[in-house]
Amino acid sequence: xxxxxxxxxxxxxxxxxxxxxxxxxxxxxxxxxxxxxxxxxxxxxxxxxxxxxxxxxxxxxxxxxxxxxxxxxxxxxxxxxxxxxxxxxxxxxxxxxxxxxxxxxxxxxxxxxxxxxxxxxxxxxxxxxxxxxxxxxx
Numbered sequence: 001x002x003x004x005x006x007x008x009x010x011x012x013x014x015x016x017x018x019x020x021x022x023x024x025x026x027x028x029x030x031x032x033x034x035x036x037x038x039x040x041x042x043x044x045x046x047x048x049x050x051x052x053x054x055x056x057x058x059x060x061x062x063x064x065x066x067x068x069x070x071x072x073x074x075x076x077x078x079x080x081x082x083x084x085x086x087x088x089x090x091x092x093x094x095x096x097x098x099x100x101x102x103x104x105x106x107x108x109x110x111x112x113x114x115x116x117x118x119x120x121x122x123x124x125x126x127x128x129x130x131x132x133x134x135x136x137x138x
Contacts, residue, residue: 002049005041006129008056008121009072010034015121017129021049025127026129030133031118038078050086054132055094056124096124114129 001021008015014037016029032040044050055076058066072090079088 002051004052004132005029005044005050006054006056006091006125006132008036008096008125008128009058009068009075010121011068011071013121015118015123015125016040016049017043017122017125018050019133021127023133025052026126026133028122028126031121037075038082041079042083045086047081053086053088054091054095054129055088056128057090059092059094061094067129072128073117091128093128093136094123096127 001023003021004019004023006017007027008017009107012034013031014034015031017025017026018029030040041053058068060066076088076090079086105123
């Protein structure tokens with residue numbers, strides 16, 4: 001089996017998580033500059049088999065689109081045109097940043113480490129992927 005990769009797409013930075021080849025466990029992979037994301041993904045996929053990409057769909061708590069949704073949609077459209085053999089799909093990312101911060105607190109990270117926005121992005125991508133995997137088992 002190939003891996004599933006998830007993206008927590010941000011204006012400046014993007015968190016990335018990936019499953020193991022059996023698609024059982026999600027783990028943080030990296031945080032990359034959003035401007036370098038497309039090329040980073042293509043380089044990664046040249047080394048690792050990826051079945052699909054799950055990208056966080058940014059919405060406000062009330063379900064309305066967030067300001068970042070237009071940027072995410074532009075990336076998704078670009079990806080679908082350039083790499084149609086690797087599907088990309090949206091998955092609700094509401095509250096992932098809050099959950100990521102809570103996971104850092106629960107994990108005993110000091111305040112300085114919890115302020116590392118790149119780490120928050122990577123953990124958020126992992127939460128998106130874990131939720132996606134759970135949704136497939138239902």
